[in-house]
Amino acid sequence: MTQTPRxxxxxxxxxxxxxxxxxxxxxxxxxxxxxxxxxxVRPTEEEWLAGLDFLVETGKLCTPVRNEYILLSxxxxxxxxxxxxxxxGPDNMTPSSVEGPFHSPAPERDxxxxxxxxxERERAVPTVVHGRVLDCDGTPLxxxxxxxxxxxxxxxxxxxxxxxxxxxxxxxxxxGADGRYWFRTIRPSSYPVPTDGTAxxxxxxxxxxxxxxxxxxxxxxxxxxxxxxxxxFLAGDPYLGSDAAYAVKDELVRRPLERTGGWEMDGPxxxxxxxxxxxxxxxxxxx
Amino acid sequence: MTQTPRxxxxxxxxxxxxxxxxxxxxxxxxxxxxxxxxxxVRPTEEEWLAGLDFLVETGKLCTPVRNEYILLSxxxxxxxxxxxxxxxGPDNMTPSSVEGPFHSPAPERDxxxxxxxxxERERAVPTVVHGRVLDCDGTPLxxxxxxxxxxxxxxxxxxxxxxxxxxxxxxxxxxGADGRYWFRTIRPSSYPVPTDGTAxxxxxxxxxxxxxxxxxxxxxxxxxxxxxxxxxFLAGDPYLGSDAAYAVKDELVRRPLERTGGWEMDGPxxxxxxxxxxxxxxxxxxx
Numbered sequence: 001m002t003q004t005p006r007x008x009x010x011x012x013x014x015x016x017x018x019x020x021x022x023x024x025x026x027x028x029x030x031x032x033x034x035x036x037x038x039x040x041v042r043p044t045e046e047e048w049l050a051g052l053d054f055l056v057e058t059g060k061l062c063t064p065v066r067n068e069y070i071l072l073s074x075x076x077x078x079x080x081x082x083x084x085x086x087x088x089g090p091d092n093m094t095p096s097s098v099e100g101p102f103h104s105p106a107p108e109r110d111x112x113x114x115x116x117x118x119x120e121r122e123r124a125v126p127t128v129v130h131g132r133v134l135d136c137d138g139t140p141l142x143x144x145x146x147x148x149x150x151x152x153x154x155x156x157x158x159x160x161x162x163x164x165x166x167x168x169x170x171x172x173x174x175x176g177a178d179g180r181y182w183f184r185t186i187r188p189s190s191y192p193v194p195t196d197g198t199a200x201x202x203x204x205x206x207x208x209x210x211x212x213x214x215x216x217x218x219x220x221x222x223x224x225x226x227x228x229x230x231x232x233f234l235a236g237d238p239y240l241g242s243d244a245a246y247a248v249k250d251e252l253v254r255r256p257l258e259r260t261g262g263w264e265m266d267g268p269x270x271x272x273x274x275x276x277x278x279x280x281x282x283x284x285x286x287x
Numbered sequence: 288m289t290q291t292p293r294x295x296x297x298x299x300x301x302x303x304x305x306x307x308x309x310x311x312x313x314x315x316x317x318x319x320x321x322x323x324x325x326x327x328v329r330p331t332e333e334e335w336l337a338g339l340d341f342l343v344e345t346g347k348l349c350t351p352v353r354n355e356y357i358l359l360s361x362x363x364x365x366x367x368x369x370x371x372x373x374x375x376g377p378d379n380m381t382p383s384s385v386e387g388p389f390h391s392p393a394p395e396r397d398x399x400x401x402x403x404x405x406x407e408r409e410r411a412v413p414t415v416v417h418g419r420v421l422d423c424d425g426t427p428l429x430x431x432x433x434x435x436x437x438x439x440x441x442x443x444x445x446x447x448x449x450x451x452x453x454x455x456x457x458x459x460x461x462x463g464a465d466g467r468y469w470f471r472t473i474r475p476s477s478y479p480v481p482t483d484g485t486a487x488x489x490x491x492x493x494x495x496x497x498x499x500x501x502x503x504x505x506x507x508x509x510x511x512x513x514x515x516x517x518x519x520f521l522a523g524d525p526y527l528g529s530d531a532a533y534a535v536k537d538e539l540v541r542r543p544l545e546r547t548g549g550w551e552m553d554g555p556x557x558x559x560x561x562x563x564x565x566x567x568x569x570x571x572x573x574x
Binding site: 020025048057067078 | 295296298299302303305306307310311312313314316317318320323324325326327329330331332334335336338339342343344345346347349354356357360363364365366367368369370371372373489491492493494495529533
């Protein structure tokens with residue numbers, strides 16, 4: 001019998017029989033979809049080997065502080081897709097969004113603290129961020145923990161920038177009795193993802209810019225609720241519609257309001273209000 | 288609008304717009320199939336990161352003399368699938384089969400030469416291999432070039448084995464006026480693919496043995512014909528039905544015949560006859 005791609009696939013699948021049913025399921029599905037890819041695009045042998053070379057080079061770029069495969073997963077929307085399938089919940093929950101590579105332990109701070117103490121504080125737009133941590137029905141969650149990290153007005157995180165001390169533009173807050181949190185900071189900037197590796201080469205090849213719209217990262221926890229990792233994005237950013245990490249969701253976009261006075265601020269500033277609605281651990285679809 | 292995996296995929300696809308239509312096609316198809324994989328298996332974030340770690344480690348194992356990604360492609364039947372889609376031809380052609388990682392330049396040899404001159408010659412079953420290089424209609428192709436490589440009776444190629452000189456169990460022959468080729472050698476053995484890397488770990492996890500059935504590799508060229516890279520396999524091998532590289536095709540299996548006398552041989556030997564039918568360069572489907 002002449003070999004066909006379908007027959008080859010059947011042979012592979014018939015011999016997946018390890019002790020872990022979940023691993024068998026994952027490998028079988030991956031093999032099936034990759035064979036479908038081969039049948040669809042009919043790569044030449046040169047194209048196939050070029051693809052494998054790309055994977056080799058991507059692996060070689062990875063270091064303890066840089067994971068080019070995670071970047072590639074982000075740039076192809078796969079990280080967001082994995083996030084999407086893992087964070088199904090009620091319609092009024094705050095959607096999750098990808099964590100990205102820049103989380104690191106934040107200093108514990110009091111509500112209202114300035115998280116910006118580097119040179120950016122002299123240059124950038126002062127900003128007050130506040131909101132509440134709530135159940136999806138609006139019940140405040142006092143004592144919720146809000147872990148916050150952001151880039152500066154040049155698009156750099158403290159871990160990328162010698163001019164910033166460790167922990168700059170990061171903070172770990174405890175929500176008050178009414179679920180409220182607030183802090184003072186500067187307006188973050190949009191920034192490009194690293195483009196000096198294989199992910200950047202792929203972006204250029206497919207005509208894709210590397211920019212992420214300006215955002216602040218949140219990781220929020222409260223007893224009895226699912227941890228929530230998400231972003232708040234700033235309305236008006238030119239890259240909101242084309243985030244290189246595909247992490248924007250409409251519910252996560254807030255328009256900064258121009259203000260003067262209040263919130264213990266001197267002079268003009270911008271105000272961003274962002275409530276976070278968590279999903280109970282025991283939530284089930286259909287409730 | 289709440290994000291869904293399908294909406295994320297549409298966003299990614301809408302922004303693939305590079306200057307090379309073929310690259311756009313390949314990237315779009317790959318992204319589509321990988322998103323379908325995510326929707327189907329719904330990997331947890333831990334599973335996804337474990338998968339990316341596997342890819343990082345696979346890249347790091349690659350060296351100028353070892354390509355773990357090619358091995359992985361072989362072990363998942365993908366190399367054979369790529370081979371299948373690239374070598375469509377008339378029903379009576381000799382099917383192609385994967386090249387594998389062990390080709391290297393062979394010494395030019397006269398028809399009938401012994402290609403085995405290492406210690407294996409004293410241990411292994413003497414074997415005569417002969418046949419013709421033909422057009423698919425049976426017309427001999429005199430002057431065709433037959434590049435041959437094989438492992439010894441322990442499953443090792445010269446490049447893996449200090450006891451073998453370079454070029455042992457390899458030969459580059461020119462077919463005679465009637466398209467005939469022949470040479471003397473020893474019977475090869477089945478052997479395991481390398482299992483000390485990520486591909487081996489995956490094989491163990493899915494309960495898959497790493498063995499390839501005994502075979503000889505051919506690369507045959509003739510002016511006006513498609514180059515043909517293929518194997519001949521030995522009937523009776525216990526791994527014929529479960530080749531770790533999925534390279535076996537029924538048309539490529541030959542039963543060694545026990546012989547005494549003839550072919551300039553002293554004592555008992557085995558004879559393998561294998562004709563190779565090449566496809567004209569101008570062959571088109573439907574002819």
